[in-house]
Amino acid sequence: MKPSYNTISLILIAFLITGCGKKEAPEEKAPEKTEQKEKPKEEAHETIASLTEEQMKSVGVALGSVEMKELTSTIKANGLLSVPNSNKATITSLYGGIIKTLNIQVGSVVKKGQVIATIANPEYIQLQEDYLTTSSRITYAEQEYRRQRELFDNDAGAKKNLQSADAELKTLRTKRASLLKQLQMMGINPGKVNNGNMKSGLVITSPISGTISSITAQIGSYVDISSPVATVIDNGSIHLDLQVFEKDLPKMRVGQIVHFKLTNNPETEYDARIYSIGSSFENESKTISMHCEVTGNKTGLIDGMNITGIVSLDKSTTPAVPTEAIVEADGKYYVFVQADQKKEEQHKENEKSHPKTMNFEKIEVVKGTTDMGYTAITPIGEIPADAKIVVKGAFFVNAKLVNAGEHEH
Numbered sequence: 001m002k003p004s005y006n007t008i009s010l011i012l013i014a015f016l017i018t019g020c021g022k023k024e025a026p027e028e029k030a031p032e033k034t035e036q037k038e039k040p041k042e043e044a045h046e047t048i049a050s051l052t053e054e055q056m057k058s059v060g061v062a063l064g065s066v067e068m069k070e071l072t073s074t075i076k077a078n079g080l081l082s083v084p085n086s087n088k089a090t091i092t093s094l095y096g097g098i099i100k101t102l103n104i105q106v107g108s109v110v111k112k113g114q115v116i117a118t119i120a121n122p123e124y125i126q127l128q129e130d131y132l133t134t135s136s137r138i139t140y141a142e143q144e145y146r147r148q149r150e151l152f153d154n155d156a157g158a159k160k161n162l163q164s165a166d167a168e169l170k171t172l173r174t175k176r177a178s179l180l181k182q183l184q185m186m187g188i189n190p191g192k193v194n195n196g197n198m199k200s201g202l203v204i205t206s207p208i209s210g211t212i213s214s215i216t217a218q219i220g221s222y223v224d225i226s227s228p229v230a231t232v233i234d235n236g237s238i239h240l241d242l243q244v245f246e247k248d249l250p251k252m253r254v255g256q257i258v259h260f261k262l263t264n265n266p267e268t269e270y271d272a273r274i275y276s277i278g279s280s281f282e283n284e285s286k287t288i289s290m291h292c293e294v295t296g297n298k299t300g301l302i303d304g305m306n307i308t309g310i311v312s313l314d315k316s317t318t319p320a321v322p323t324e325a326i327v328e329a330d331g332k333y334y335v336f337v338q339a340d341q342k343k344e345e346q347h348k349e350n351e352k353s354h355p356k357t358m359n360f361e362k363i364e365v366v367k368g369t370t371d372m373g374y375t376a377i378t379p380i381g382e383i384p385a386d387a388k389i390v391v392k393g394a395f396f397v398n399a400k401l402v403n404a405g406e407h408e409h
Contacts, residue, residue: 048339049401053356056393063338064391066383069320071371073313075251077290079242079260083303087234089207094185096224097121099217100201106215110206110232117217117229120201124186128198131179131190134172141169210234213303238294238301240272242309243287251313252277258292260309262300271295272309318368318376325391326367326375327398333367335377336360336397338388360390360397 051061097119104116145165151157180190187203210232217229240260244252258272271294278289290311294301326333339359363383368376383389390397 047362049336049360049362049397050357051360051397051400053358055400056358059393059396061393061397062391063388064322064325065386065388066319066321066377067374068317069371069374069376070315070317071320071369071374071376072315073369074371075244075248075311075313077242077244077248077309077311079240079290079292079307079309081238081294081301081303081305081307082241083233083235083238087208087210087237088303089210089232090228091116091204091206091230091232092225092228093119093202093204093223094225095119095121095124095202096222097124097202099219099221099223099229102215102217102219104212104215104230106212108212110210110212112206112209114206115203116206116212117204118201119204119223122200124188124202125198125200127179127182127186128188128193131176131183131193132195134176134179138169138172138176141165141172145169204229206232208232208234210236233303235298235301235303238298238303240290240292240294240307240309242272242274242290242292242311243282244290244311245287246281249277249288252290252311257312258290258309259312260307263306263308265300266308268300270297270301274311312371316369319378320368320374320376321389322391323370323373323375325389325394326365326377327394329398333365333377334362334398335365335379335383336390336394337363337383338390362398362401 055061098121099117100120101118102116104110110116145162145168148157148162148165152159152162183190183193187205188199211234213231213233215230217223217227223229240258242258242260252274254274254277256274258274260270260272261268262270272292273295274290275293276291278291281287282289292309321335325335327335337360339361364380365377366380368378370376
């Protein structure tokens with residue numbers, strides 16, 4: 001009986017081992033077959049976007065090719081618009097007085113010598129009176145001098161009387177010359193001053209042409225030579241101070257072109273040219289100032305405005321595409337290339353009802369220099385020389401690809 005029990009036990013163990021082996025084998029192979037079938041399908045939806053002609057027309061998708069472009073490498077920097085001190089002026093009065101009229105406001109455009117205000121002071125009348133009195137005394141002094149000269153020449157007068165008359169005449173002439181200059185500086189024509197035409201008010205004029213940037217006086221306030229009435233700035237001579245970091249200094253040259261935009265108005269672009277490079281660091285910013293002459297349009301530029309500038313460096317010929325042909329996703333950049341015939345055939349089975357469908361493959365690229373609407377690219381994947389790429393509407397193609405991937409999952 002013992003041998004028979006051992007035999008039965010061995011047969012049962014062998015049967016169980018064989019059964020387990022047969023059950024486990026299909027379970028291990030099934031997932032492998034599933035993965036092999038699903039993997040290509042998943043990759044296709046991640047890299048291939050399909051659009052019909054109608055879809056391409058509706059979103060404005062346009063095709064082009066990778067071009068060889070001469071692009072200029074650039075450096076981005078911030079800066080400030082400023083006007084040289086020689087083109088700024090503080091408008092003051094040479095004499096004290098009360099403001100009677102004020103003919104300007106902030107933003108007014110004035111010309112050199114234009115009257116911007118009038119002031120009044122009774123002392124002005126006294127100055128004109130002194131001028132008229134001195135002129136009358138000179139007439140009498142000239143007559144007295146001639147009389148003393150005749151007496152002296154005829155040995156009938158003393159020499160000291162002639163010398164006294166001569167000294168008096170010279171003193172009066174000096175005083176009149178001084179009063180004449182003062183009247184001219186006050187804006188009064190000495191030749192028109194008479195007893196019935198004395199002026200109690202003076203005019204204040206602008207020393208330069210420009211735009212009024214500030215007004216510190218008002219009607220009724222007292223001003224003198226130390227009291228500014230207004231400030232005028234000639235923005236026509238405005239220049240740009242661009243702050244460049246030390247690491248970029250070796251790339252900077254006099255004559256380089258700078259394209260800049262106002263921080264508060266990025267829609268308008270202006271041009272400037274570097275004419276001088278600073279030789280010291282600006283405070284603690286560790287930047288060097290590039291002094292640039294603003295060229296062309298200066299409309300809207302005001303002293304003190306902040307700007308963002310792009311300095312154009314050396315040019316180089318490189319493969320490039322329109323900037324809008326590049327899309328960003330997950331921190332990387334891509335372009336869409338029209339799929340070749342082989343890839344199209346692989347996807348025709350799912351597109352039999354859409355015979356005019358076009359496929360685009362998503363190819364990763366590295367962005368380079370951007371200039372004049374084009375950006376240099378270095379493909380990570382292969383892009384054939386004659387390949388057609390999406391140059392307009394790439395954003396919509398990428399959206400179609402993303403939506404297709406989400407729908408599949």
